[in-house]
Amino acid sequence: MTLEAASVRPGIDLRVVLGAALALIIAILALTSLAWTPHGAASLTPLAEPDAIHWIGTDATGRDGASVLMAATLTTLLLAIFGTLASLFVGIPMGVALALRLPPSNRTAHAIGMLPPALLIGVLVSGLAAPANLTLFLAIALPGVVVAAVITRRILAPLWHRDYVTAARLAGLRPLAAAQRHVLPRLLPQLVALGLELLAVAILIEVSLSFAGLGVLPPGASLGLMLREAQQFMTIRPLLIVVPGAVAVVTALALMLAASGLRGTRHGA
């Protein structure tokens, strides 16, 4: 299916509403951790069993699991957002330049393809003793720039070479004005979708790298680090593994769902 065949639907796609709502709820819960968490940083019995007050028990250092989870989600989201914004700020202009200067191409990319290069970059940069935040930033942003440029080029090229755009330009509309009136309305939802997809994968990159010991380090808190710290107690406290991972995966899925709704296609994630 080509992009031209994608129908512009009236109204808002249900997938966008569902995905955005879920992602927003998670983001708000994460932000709340700045002001309030159920148990703060109080030291409790390490590895206590989950009960009505401590929903997923306590971690190995005696912090309440749910409280750490909220703060960890915030760290993960912030790191992912910074990396994604950098990818978009560099990648989209590159993609625009490529689309306008070069003939259209069939090359395409998928955000999920960022994971293997991100892992390689993470190993390399952290091997050079770079700070954790820089490692994660580079691991997300470098593959992100490539993906953003390739996808932007792929989306923009057919839109820019539409007959009605050419007609508008022949009628005397300047390129920027033509772009604003005839291209941007179709391009913008696609670019937002691109950003959401990059963000989803950036979350997975943070989780993977921090789990590998290449990202956030103690005494920080991130979803990947929670998994790393809970790994050795996996069999006695499975919730400390299941819940942080599920938060990361559900957030990523929600973002992908919203993105596929915005793209207006019937493809999956």
Added chain:
Amino acid sequence: MRDYVLTRLVLAVGAVLGAAVLLFLFLDVLPGAGGADRPAWARFLGLFVGDTGAPNTFGERLAVTLPLALLALLVAGAVGAGLGLAAGRYRGLVDRLVRVLSGVLALLPPFWLGMLLALLFAGLLKLLPASGFVPWSNPLGALASLLLPSLALGLPYAGQLALRIRRDLGRVAERDVQRLRADGIAAFEASWQLGLARALAELPQAMARTFGALLIGAALVESVFFLPGLGRQILGAAEQHDLALLRGGLLLLIMVAAFGMLLLALLRVLVDPAFRAELRP
């Protein structure tokens, strides 16, 4: 076809040489990189034969990582092709189910899936070994200890592959369908056959990319299952800033990945109908 084969060859050689130069520049110009008693060219050439200037265990490490990646490739290929083809053949409910399932699978981090599988099969059901590796002197035991890791590693990529195959099956030119219909073939059958040819032609490159990703992604799964693989050694080298071990291990991994990807991509010569037509005299 000649262009395709040549492009693959040049890409593989270029990737290895480029990676070697980059690794050497980044990881050898710094103090503490090790092996400084030897001249630079010897250190550079040593990279290609796994010589890090000190005894290392790359060989036996690779004997864990490579079988793990190949088993995972088998899982990804079998499950991915099965799901993708089912979605293309049975539109409607099956297609929707496959799309949702593959979309979710594709986003699961393999290492987390590995933890869940270990909790389920090794913890609750006590069926399979949860961690550690039985040496290859006991082939069945070795395979058993690689079973859960290869499932964990392969299933997310099966999801990606299924989505890809499903998309390729649908990318059929209307004109070609009309031509087959003019020959008296039913519309669905016509687009199915064309889609199948298209998906089959694209499959080798998709598998090649999957293999590269699996080989690199194996590191995290090895950490979860405490497998003594090359990936885990590289992660350890990165953590301890052992740059000689890090660049040697990384380049070895990249060389194996590039070679495997080349072989898989060249399979297209055998399966792409357009290429096979060229081979016929």
